[in-house]
Amino acid sequence: MSWQEYLDTHQDRFEQELLDFVRIPSVSARPEHMRDVERAARWVADRLAAAGIENAEILPTTGHPAVYGDWLHAGTDKPSVLIYGHFDVQPAEPLDLWTSPPFDPEIRDGRLWGRGASDDKGGMFIPILAAEALMAETGRLPVNVKFLFEGQEEIGSPDMPPVIAAQRNRLACDMIFSADGLQWSAQEAQIVMGLKGLMGVEITVDGAATDQHSGLHGGGINNPLMALSQLLASMKDAQTGRITIDGFYDDVIDLSDEDRAEIARVPFDEAGYLAETGAPASFGEEGYSVRERLWARPTLEINGLTGGYQGAGTKTVLPARASAKITCRLVADQDPERIAALIAAHVEAHLPPGVTAQVDRLAGDADPFLVPRGHNATRAAEEVLAETYGAAPYITRVGGSIPIMTLFLRELGVHGVMFGFSVGDENLHAPDEFFRLENFRRGQTAYCRLLEKLGG
Amino acid sequence: MSWQEYLDTHQDRFEQELLDFVRIPSVSARPEHMRDVERAARWVADRLAAAGIENAEILPTTGHPAVYGDWLHAGTDKPSVLIYGHFDVQPAEPLDLWTSPPFDPEIRDGRLWGRGASDDKGGMFIPILAAEALMAETGRLPVNVKFLFEGQEEIGSPDMPPVIAAQRNRLACDMIFSADGLQWSAQEAQIVMGLKGLMGVEITVDGAATDQHSGLHGGGINNPLMALSQLLASMKDAQTGRITIDGFYDDVIDLSDEDRAEIARVPFDEAGYLAETGAPASFGEEGYSVRERLWARPTLEINGLTGGYQGAGTKTVLPARASAKITCRLVADQDPERIAALIAAHVEAHLPPGVTAQVDRLAGDADPFLVPRGHNATRAAEEVLAETYGAAPYITRVGGSIPIMTLFLRELGVHGVMFGFSVGDENLHAPDEFFRLENFRRGQTAYCRLLEKLGG
Ligand SMILES: [Zn+2]
Ligand SMILES: [Zn+2]
Numbered sequence: 001m002s003w004q005e006y007l008d009t010h011q012d013r014f015e016q017e018l019l020d021f022v023r024i025p026s027v028s029a030r031p032e033h034m035r036d037v038e039r040a041a042r043w044v045a046d047r048l049a050a051a052g053i054e055n056a057e058i059l060p061t062t063g064h065p066a067v068y069g070d071w072l073h074a075g076t077d078k079p080s081v082l083i084y085g086h087f088d089v090q091p092a093e094p095l096d097l098w099t100s101p102p103f104d105p106e107i108r109d110g111r112l113w114g115r116g117a118s119d120d121k122g123g124m125f126i127p128i129l130a131a132e133a134l135m136a137e138t139g140r141l142p143v144n145v146k147f148l149f150e151g152q153e154e155i156g157s158p159d160m161p162p163v164i165a166a167q168r169n170r171l172a173c174d175m176i177f178s179a180d181g182l183q184w185s186a187q188e189a190q191i192v193m194g195l196k197g198l199m200g201v202e203i204t205v206d207g208a209a210t211d212q213h214s215g216l217h218g219g220g221i222n223n224p225l226m227a228l229s230q231l232l233a234s235m236k237d238a239q240t241g242r243i244t245i246d247g248f249y250d251d252v253i254d255l256s257d258e259d260r261a262e263i264a265r266v267p268f269d270e271a272g273y274l275a276e277t278g279a280p281a282s283f284g285e286e287g288y289s290v291r292e293r294l295w296a297r298p299t300l301e302i303n304g305l306t307g308g309y310q311g312a313g314t315k316t317v318l319p320a321r322a323s324a325k326i327t328c329r330l331v332a333d334q335d336p337e338r339i340a341a342l343i344a345a346h347v348e349a350h351l352p353p354g355v356t357a358q359v360d361r362l363a364g365d366a367d368p369f370l371v372p373r374g375h376n377a378t379r380a381a382e383e384v385l386a387e388t389y390g391a392a393p394y395i396t397r398v399g400g401s402i403p404i405m406t407l408f409l410r411e412l413g414v415h416g417v418m419f420g421f422s423v424g425d426e427n428l429h430a431p432d433e434f435f436r437l438e439n440f441r442r443g444q445t446a447y448c449r450l451l452e453k454l455g456g
Numbered sequence: 457m458s459w460q461e462y463l464d465t466h467q468d469r470f471e472q473e474l475l476d477f478v479r480i481p482s483v484s485a486r487p488e489h490m491r492d493v494e495r496a497a498r499w500v501a502d503r504l505a506a507a508g509i510e511n512a513e514i515l516p517t518t519g520h521p522a523v524y525g526d527w528l529h530a531g532t533d534k535p536s537v538l539i540y541g542h543f544d545v546q547p548a549e550p551l552d553l554w555t556s557p558p559f560d561p562e563i564r565d566g567r568l569w570g571r572g573a574s575d576d577k578g579g580m581f582i583p584i585l586a587a588e589a590l591m592a593e594t595g596r597l598p599v600n601v602k603f604l605f606e607g608q609e610e611i612g613s614p615d616m617p618p619v620i621a622a623q624r625n626r627l628a629c630d631m632i633f634s635a636d637g638l639q640w641s642a643q644e645a646q647i648v649m650g651l652k653g654l655m656g657v658e659i660t661v662d663g664a665a666t667d668q669h670s671g672l673h674g675g676g677i678n679n680p681l682m683a684l685s686q687l688l689a690s691m692k693d694a695q696t697g698r699i700t701i702d703g704f705y706d707d708v709i710d711l712s713d714e715d716r717a718e719i720a721r722v723p724f725d726e727a728g729y730l731a732e733t734g735a736p737a738s739f740g741e742e743g744y745s746v747r748e749r750l751w752a753r754p755t756l757e758i759n760g761l762t763g764g765y766q767g768a769g770t771k772t773v774l775p776a777r778a779s780a781k782i783t784c785r786l787v788a789d790q791d792p793e794r795i796a797a798l799i800a801a802h803v804e805a806h807l808p809p810g811v812t813a814q815v816d817r818l819a820g821d822a823d824p825f826l827v828p829r830g831h832n833a834t835r836a837a838e839e840v841l842a843e844t845y846g847a848a849p850y851i852t853r854v855g856g857s858i859p860i861m862t863l864f865l866r867e868l869g870v871h872g873v874m875f876g877f878s879v880g881d882e883n884l885h886a887p888d889e890f891f892r893l894e895n896f897r898r899g900q901t902a903y904c905r906l907l908e909k910l911g912g
Contacts, residue, residue: 200770209734214757215856219749222739225758233689238808278665283678283810293675301670302681308760314656314818316783352694354739362770400671
């Protein structure tokens with residue numbers, strides 16, 4: 001029986017198994033579900049073994065566990081492929097907004113409804129089933145495969161960095177595919193080539209020792225809120241939207257004509273975008289399209305600013321202190337540490353008279369991530385998606401960061417490829433999460449094709 | 457008996473009477489002291505009558521009462537002089553910081569200690585005693601005198617404007633002296649020639665309809681906090697401290713060489729000023745001394761600014777809204793309405809792309825106040841102070857506003873002269889308020905001399 005026949009024959013069983021998997025309320029954010037996350041880990045390890053994967057085992061961490069399994073008999077001339085996903089889920093609250101209970105999933109209208117159905121239990125189950133089907137056909141896999149599934153993605157993977165560092169040899173691989181990813185739409189595929197990095201600072205400006213009366217001291221001493229506004233304004237050109245911090249763009253990899261053509265090919269409805277955000281107009285760095293700015297240009301945003309009197313009406317205070325939180329979204333090859341140093345230097349150079357300023361780093365650094373053009377795994381994924389969806393995938397980027405991808409790059413030296421089959425409209429972190437069973441099946445076929453292609 | 461002999465002879469009684477007056481806890485800010493404010497009004501009306509003042513009566517308002525009295529038999533060739541003060545006091549809390557109880561006053565070390573001793577019961581009692589002494593000597597006063605004392609100065613005189621407007625004819629006068637005022641120090645006199653006005657606005661900048669994810673939307677739409685910072689920064693030159701709003705300085709009366717010389721004559725200890733405020737350096741409009749800026753140049757201060765995430769750590773939000781409260785301290789002849797309009801026009805002209813802005817007026821307008829050089833009442837006051845203190849008074853201004861002075865100017869058309877004998881170090885709104893009995897006596901002499909000078 002071909003792997004495709006095997007998949008077709010067993011689809012009912014697979015759906016029942018996914019229902020079982022979703023029934024486990026493995027909510028990583030809630031301490032009362034700690035045992036459920038463990039149960040889900042056990043379920044995954046057992047299911048890997050049932051699919052024919054060897055060495056399936058739970059990897060303890062200082063928090064929720066991970067699961068590892070491998071099949072390494074394809075030969076040394078075949079690549080080693082690491083497949084990643086996560087079995088923890090978001091909290092289900094508010095419960096009363098669910099049509100059917102989040103942890104008592106059901107199938108309606110060709111969709112499987114329940115918390116985690118799409119993110120990422122349905123997604124991570126797909127490559128396991130692909131491996132099972134390939135093994136059922138040939139008794140072996142076309143490449144060496146390693147599976148790593150974690151139980152803490154939805155809380156930011158706090159305990160994963162040391163585990164991945166410690167298991168560096170065991171996880172060593174030629175390619176990484178993440179089964180925790182989105183396609184462009186239900187019928188259109190994408191390949192995500194870039195993720196932005198992240199860097200945060202807080203700027204505090206001090207003037208007088210305590211708040212002063214604006215009548216008695218206005219004109220005598222500087223106002224930290226004005227000085228901070230002037231500092232912040234000096235960081236970005238109000239008309240061109242260009243960041244004016246010396247050296248900020250130095251390490252940015254410019255968009256090539258090819259990059260720009262790929263981005264331009266992706267549909268973008270600016271009116272729809274504005275309707276979605278409610279902003280009166282789009283705005284950003286001059287010389288780039290909205291999409292280019294969202295995906296491929298670094299940004300500097302003030303996330304919060306506070307100082308002085310915040311209540312109703314007026315209070316004629318000359319405040320003693322003002323502070324602003326800033327995060328920059330970075331693109332390859334910007335370095336969070338270097339950008340923080342540039343901001344600190346800018347603040348020092350542009351500090352208005354009569355105040356002092358301090359720049360503190362905020363937690364949450366992430367390196368930017370850009371898959372090099374012509375990357376082997378990406379090319380294979382592109383071809384498979386084109387076959388599976390009947391059209392070339394869009395080449396896209398993401399304005400956010402995905403810490404695990406950066407972690408893999410740093411620890412294993414491999415750019416991961418997002419190869420998941422969820423869609424952004426599937427209420428991933430909201431009530432009535434669902435997964436399209438059509439894409440559940442399509443994903444299984446795609447993973448079989450991908451592994452075959454990589455092996456042949 | 458000369459009025460000076462009368463004053464000397466009766467000083468013990470006057471001190472005992474002031475102790476009685478201070479014993480009435482006429483705290484206008486506390487509803488439970490409403491009857492005490494009324495009692496104080498009664499005490500004042502009775503005391504006016506006892507001094508020989510006619511028509512002494514309580515003027516009801518919609519809040520705490522005022523007291524009026526007059527003596528108008530000097531003849532139509534003599535000026536009419538309105539003397540102002542207030543019999544309400546600040547709250548006394550925190551009570552445990554008082555050496556002797558605030559409303560059980562006592563005399564120690566030549567000072568009378570108690571709430572209101574200096575501000576303004578001691579102050580407002582002085583001209584009543586001067587009138588009594590003059591009447592005792594001659595049976596008449598050298599000028600026509602009207603007294604107006606209020607019971608709500610410490611809560612901003614909310615009910616006084618309609619009363620003064622309604623009594624415009626009765627209060628009509630050629631000169632006004634306020635017995636609620638400070639001398640430069642215990643041994644140095646001053647004449648306050650200018651008060652700043654006040655104008656407030658709140659600027660609200662809106663971008664997206666709700667807070668957005670800075671990774672998903674940074675670069676796509678503008679950030680209201682950045683746009684607001686840019687707007688605010690565009691209002692003042694960071695290096696010169698000059699306000700860059702078109703037309704802002706148009707109506708400012710420039711400092712003459714004489715004005716500047718008068719201000720330069722007033723001692724100013726910049727190191728002491730910085731130590732008092734805790735600011736690292738002084739700062740303000742280029743081309744003016746600190747004192748000139750504090751007293752005679754308009755200012756624009758951000759009193760409060762808020763937007764986005766205000767908690768600990770970081771939140772990668774692209775906020776939907778930011779707002780800032782601004783007040784300007786104005787100098788003659790700036791007009792609050794015109795300045796508000798200039799700010800609104802500036803915001804419209806400088807609004808960065810991709811956001812909307814709204815400018816709302818805040819309550820609390822006050823007109824600036826500048827006594828014209830050579831003003832008759834001021835010249836008389838200067839001469840009397842020079843005689844009484846043995847040296848010419850400093851010619852000063854105040855950065856704050858005193859609403860009653862502006863109100864008198866608007867309703868009665870007369871620039872008031874501050875002619876009070878308190879000193880700024882007398883804990884006016886703090887525990888252990890006191891009044892120097894030396895200045896209590898000096899003030900009585902000064903008011904007698906003043907009225908004589910104005911009459912002759
Ligand atoms: Zn996920
Ligand atoms: Zn007062």
